[in-house]
Amino acid sequence: MKRHGLTITGAISAVTLVLTAILGIAITPPDVTQKEYARFLYLHPPMAWVAYLAFGVAALSSILYLWPRTRRPFFDYLALASVESGVLFTGLVLATGSMWAEPVWGTYWVWDARLTATALMFVMFLGYLAIRRMGGTAEQIARRGAIVALISSINVPIVHFSVLWWNTLHQGPSVLTPGLSSQGVHGAxxxxxxxxxxxxxxxxxxxxLRRIRLEQLRSGVGVGVLDAAIAARVAEGDAVEVSA
Amino acid sequence: MLRDAWAIMTKDLRIEMRARVGLWQVLPFAAISLILFSFALGPKASTLAQGAAGMTWVGVLFATFLVVGRSQSLEMGTGVSEAQRLAGVDPAGMFLGKTAAVGIQLLAIELLLGLGAKLLLHFAIERFWILIVSSILATIGLAAVGTLYGALVAGARARETLLPMLVLPVLIPVLISAVRCWQAASVSSGLAIGEWLSILATFAVVYLAAGILLYGQVQESQ
Known part of the structure; x- marks a missing residue:
């Protein structure tokens, strides 16, 4: 069942990605003002959404890991998988945003609120990946990671408002406003x-899902190897006793 | 909790008073950073005055790492953490005590850097109360985040590099808000400070609460 779920999700993702590429490159018309650069609309906003979704999932699963009653290794794996994907997509958001901004705004980077907040979020969650490499037992790593993910997530709205008041230039939201048809995005x-x-x-x-599975296998391998090593050592001791 | 916090704070400050690491290492470092910024920007009085608030707070941020590193190294001695656990020290009290001790040392550094900014960088002080309120709120935020992350990386081999990497992005709202408040304090009227003070206050409350709730977990991860 689990394998089916993974295959179905992968298949839906592959088909919709190919369709998005075909529609985005060949079918949809160029924009009146932004010309061909408007095609970044099919990459940049969904990536930004996934980045925020990933960090939201990471925060939630970190709370569940830190809460003693709900503490399961699964929530640590989920947080790790989400942050890794989140950091990847945030990096891509910053890259695609810069590629779009150069021809449209005339510069690769401006110190605008949303750009700055996203860049800071990227660095904060890089810290999460760094602290997981500090070493220690699996539980220590998981606990430290969960604390950092939680603190970083709490900081996202504070960073947002501080940089919003500090400087703002970004165009208004394209999607998350009432009435999609009233916005600049139409039809196809x-x-x-x-x-x-x-x-x-x-x-x-x-x-x-793939990453969680990998982490489960990795932790399983770790336990198995340790058990095997202990069993081998015990067997070695038994053999010495017998020969003596 | 508060009794434990008081005991930890007085213990940390007493050690600092005797060891004088802050006096002989951190304060000179902060002063040197202020002078370095002045050399980087040039001798023009108006340029220095304009950048004074920013330079001072970047100096405070750098000094925070030294103070936090020192604060956590006090806990890393052989058997110290075990003894504290055996003595039943409340983790929340421990966090508050260490935060208070770090905060008091940072306030002393801010006082020195503020004086340096006034004397060397021609920083004008028109509204003293803004300077005081914003510095206290910003210091609580810096000390709380510093203490929390300092304890988190206390056992790491590369903690000197890991701590700034983790803490600097988190502290950006404090840096922005404190600099804006100090800039507002240098003019008699005009610049609004309501939102900046609200960010500093929110930051301080959120991270004090986070530290009180999470410090026990941080200790268990050491």
């Missing part, structure tokens, strides 16, 4: 954009 472009959100969200789900 709106549908392609919607499809891209489905494609990247299912890609994210597939990635974290």
């Amino acid at each position: 472009m709106a549908w392609t954009m919607l499809l891209s959100f489905v494609a990247f969200t299912t890609l994210f789900v597939w990635m974290i």
Whole structure:
């Protein structure tokens, strides 16, 4: 059943990604003002959504790990998988944003609120990956990671408001406003954009499912190897006793 | 909790008074950083005055790592943490005590850097109360986050590099808000400070609460 779920998610993701690419490159028209650069609309916003979703999942699973009653290794694996995907997608958001901004805004980078907040979020969660490499037992690593993920997530709204008041230039939200039709995204472009959100969200789900499975196998291998080593050592002792 | 916090704070400050690491290492470092910034920006009085608040707070941020590193090294002695656990020291009290001790040392550094900014960088002080309130709120935030992360990386081999990497992005709201408040304090009227003070206050409350709730978990991960 689990394997079926993984295969189905992967298949949906692959099909929707290919469809998004075809619709985004060949079918949808270029924008009146942004010309061909408007096609970043099918990459940048869904990636940003997935990045925020990933860090939200990481925060939630970290709380569940830190709460003694719900503490399970699964929540640590989920947080790790989400942060890894989140950092990847945040990096891609910053890269695609810069590629789009150069021709449209005339610069690769501006110290705008959303850009700055996203860059800081990227660095904060890189810290999560760094602290997991500090070493220690699996439980120590998991606990430290959960604390850092939680603190970083709490900081996201504070960072957002501080940099918002500090400097703002970014264009208004394209999607999360009432009435999609009243915005600048219309017809085929709106549908392609919607499809891209489905494609990247299912890609994210597939990635974290794979990553959780990998982490489960890795921890299982660790335990198995240790048990085997102990058994071998005990057997060695028994053999010495017998020969003596 | 508060009794434990008081005991830990007085213990840390007493050690600092005797060892004088802060006096002979951290304060000179903070002063040197202020002078370095002045050399980087050039001798023009107006440029220095304009950047004074920013330079001072970057100096405070750098000094925070030294103070936090020193604060945590006191706990790393052989058997210290075990003795504290056996004595039943409340983790929340421990966090508050260490945060208070770090905060008091940081306030002393801010006082020195503020004086340096006034004398060397021509920083004008028009509204003293803004300076005081914002510095206290910012210091609580810096000390709380520093103490929490300091304890988290206390056992790491590369903690000197890991601590700034983890803490600096988290402290950006404090840096922005404190600098804006100090800039507002240098003019008699005009610049609004309501939102900046609210960010500093929110940051301080959120991270004090996070530290009180999470410090026990941090100790268990050491």
